[in-house]
Amino acid sequence: MTHTTAEHEPLRQRVQASLDRQGMMQPLGVKLLAVAPGTVTLAMPYSVLVAQQQGGFHGGAMGALADIAGGYAALTVAPEGMEVTTVEYKINFLAAFQGSPKSGNASSSPPPRWCMWRLTASARTAR
Numbered sequence: 001m002t003h004t005t006a007e008h009e010p011l012r013q014r015v016q017a018s019l020d021r022q023g024m025m026q027p028l029g030v031k032l033l034a035v036a037p038g039t040v041t042l043a044m045p046y047s048v049l050v051a052q053q054q055g056g057f058h059g060g061a062m063g064a065l066a067d068i069a070g071g072y073a074a075l076t077v078a079p080e081g082m083e084v085t086t087v088e089y090k091i092n093f094l095a096a097f098q099g100s101p102k103s104g105n106a107s108s109s110p111p112p113r114w115c116m117w118r119l120t121a122s123a124r125t126a127r
Contacts, residue, residue, distance in 0.1 A: 004035045011035045015072045040072040
């Protein structure tokens, strides 16, 4: 797990203040773990709110976390007072949920406890 250094504390405060205003992220329990220019690390705990019917993290919940992490990575390189918004993102899930549906168990092992995203953004002016 990464941590925010003292020199990046103002960025962490900026991102945390925005995250605190995110209505969707609050019930999902999303936590800000680290901030640096162009990079944020967020985590979402596993719960019934983010589970799909087979017991794994729902792709929509992971997509929402990726969206907000990308936005906050961009916010760390945006000028003070400026906000950012997602125009587009794409996710490819590289592994399917693995379990044992024929036995009636959602998974042969406990579900993951956290879903974490670390995204990096660079400063670029939109045209």
